[in-house]
Amino acid sequence: xxxxxxxxxxxxxxxxxxxxxxxxxxxxxxxxxxxxxxxxxxxxxxxxxxxxxxxxxxxxxxxxxxxxxxxxxxxxxxxxxxxxxxxxxxxxxxxxxxxxxxxxxxxxxxxxxxxxxxxxxxxxxxxxxxxxxxxxxxxxxxxxxxxxxxxxxxxxxxxxxxxxxxxxxxxxxxxxxxxxxxxxxxxxxxxxxxxxxxxxxxxxxxxxxxxxxxxxxx
Amino acid sequence: xxxxxxxxxxxxxxxxxxxxxxxxxxxxxxxxxxxxxxxxxxxxxxxxxxxxxxxxxxxxxxxxxxxxxxxxxxxxxxxxxxxxxxxxxxxxxxxxxxxxxxxxxxxxxxxxxxxxxxxxxxxxxxxxxxxxxxxxxxxxxxxxxxxxxxxxxxxxxxxxxxxxxxxxxxxxxxxxxxxxxxxxxxxxxxxxxxxxxxxxxxxxxxxxxxxxxxxxxxxxxxxxxxxxxxxxxxxxxxxxx
Numbered sequence: 304x305x306x307x308x309x310x311x312x313x314x315x316x317x318x319x320x321x322x323x324x325x326x327x328x329x330x331x332x333x334x335x336x337x338x339x340x341x342x343x344x345x346x347x348x349x350x351x352x353x354x355x356x357x358x359x360x361x362x363x364x365x366x367x368x369x370x371x372x373x374x375x376x377x378x379x380x381x382x383x384x385x386x387x388x389x390x391x392x393x394x395x396x397x398x399x400x401x402x403x404x405x406x407x408x409x410x411x412x413x414x415x416x417x418x419x420x421x422x423x424x425x426x427x428x429x430x431x432x433x434x435x436x437x438x439x440x441x442x443x444x445x446x447x448x449x450x451x452x453x454x455x456x457x458x459x460x461x462x463x464x465x466x467x468x469x470x471x472x473x474x475x476x477x478x479x480x481x482x483x484x485x486x487x488x489x490x491x492x493x494x495x496x497x498x499x500x501x502x503x504x505x506x507x508x509x510x511x512x513x514x515x516x517x518x519x520x521x
Numbered sequence: 522x523x524x525x526x527x528x529x530x531x532x533x534x535x536x537x538x539x540x541x542x543x544x545x546x547x548x549x550x551x552x553x554x555x556x557x558x559x560x561x562x563x564x565x566x567x568x569x570x571x572x573x574x575x576x577x578x579x580x581x582x583x584x585x586x587x588x589x590x591x592x593x594x595x596x597x598x599x600x601x602x603x604x605x606x607x608x609x610x611x612x613x614x615x616x617x618x619x620x621x622x623x624x625x626x627x628x629x630x631x632x633x634x635x636x637x638x639x640x641x642x643x644x645x646x647x648x649x650x651x652x653x654x655x656x657x658x659x660x661x662x663x664x665x666x667x668x669x670x671x672x673x674x675x676x677x678x679x680x681x682x683x684x685x686x687x688x689x690x691x692x693x694x695x696x697x698x699x700x701x702x703x704x705x706x707x708x709x710x711x712x713x714x715x716x717x718x719x720x721x722x723x724x725x726x727x728x729x730x731x732x733x734x735x736x737x738x739x740x741x742x743x744x745x746x747x748x749x750x751x752x753x754x755x756x757x758x759x760x761x762x
Contacts, residue, residue: 451662466587
């Protein structure tokens with residue numbers, strides 16, 4: 304865990320520098336060697352993220368392989384993000400938050416109904432963002448995805464502690480304004496992000512806020 | 522579905538065997554370990570809409586648990602109850618560490634091909650899943666987190682994962698009740714964190730029975746308010762008689 308890491312990369316030299324509003328999606332193709340930094344601008348904002356092999360999208364980020372191959376529940380600096388085939392897709396090269404979740408999945412209207420109240424159905428959710436992105440934005444990168452491709456994602460900046468007794472809860476975040484996570488692409492991959500709109504639990508500090516996406520060349 | 526299922530059915534899942542079958546609503550499937558160290562990997566799909574499937578994160582976060590046991594339900598990605606764990610003498614079933622593929626199995630157990638071992642060859646979970654999924658026109662894209670029955674994996678405070686080598690004992694049994702028609706895909710192959718170097722899965726007995734619908738006080742329904750809402754949404758799919 305590297306709390307005080309400071310990346311030397313200069314945002315002025317980034318080839319992509321975009322703000323993603325809370326509740327919005329973001330899709331981008333990362334090429335091998337490129338670096339993606341996600342900045343939690345205001346703190347405690349869950350960033351639900353999926354990765355696909357750009358040239359074979361049936362091979363994609365695999366949460367259970369990633370946890371099991373490294374025998375760790377949480378992700379941080381040094382964690383490798385594995386695809387279903389066992390191929391490393393990306394590696395976390397820097398992390399000023401400390402740990403990230405890959406067990407909690409994405410919120411959906413349907414799971415909100417189960418978890419909170421039936422009347423939460425109309426509330427905005429990450430899966431709806433993913434479903435719209437994969438129809439409106441993903442095809443622009445030459446990739447076709449459908450609902451069956453929405454696998455278990457990473458929740459950057461989200462804190463889902465697992466206890467030794469097997470308890471699991473969505474807890475207050477460990478993140479803070481300006482903390483970031485940086486990933487190096489080990490292969491060409493498509494990144495699909497939902498900046499989480501969840502208002503029913505503390506995963507966004509009860510107030511979803513924007514995040515900044517930066518991409519650098521090698 | 523065209524698969525005809527008798528009211529009661531028993532068979533043995535041999536070491537290495539893959540298996541798939543549609544459980545009808547309110548049928549139960551009981552898995553009984555025939556030896557120590559059993560581990561059976563399972564995937565689950567709504568039989569009349571295969572795009573709806575078991576969702577590990579939704580199942581765990583709704584029930585505030587990192588493992589499965591008696592009283593828990595297996596939720597789909599659409600907020601429905603696929604299966605309920607109505608009985609369990611095991612106490613802990615893993616669903617967060619996935620399964621092994623051919624390369625990993627070869628690295629752990631060595632080469633065990635059909636050409637030399639015939640049907641005692643070292644089968645692996647990934648290939649077994651892909652074969653069974655293809656029988657239902659599913660494949661790699663439909664491969665999400667599976668359940669590992671009879672397996673206990675705990676997380677320490679630092680997040681490190683630990684497989685329990687002494688957990689699975691002969692005669693342990695777990696019973697799943699289908700709350701809608703569910704395609705069940707099983708693979709009787711070693712757990713990916715099992716440290717054994719000899720490929721020797723235990724046989725597992727399978728028993729299917731028809732049971733009454735869960736009543737208002739069913740333990741799986743009343744385990745948590747979340748379970749009750751999932752049942753409410755699931756039962757609304759079916760016409761009342």
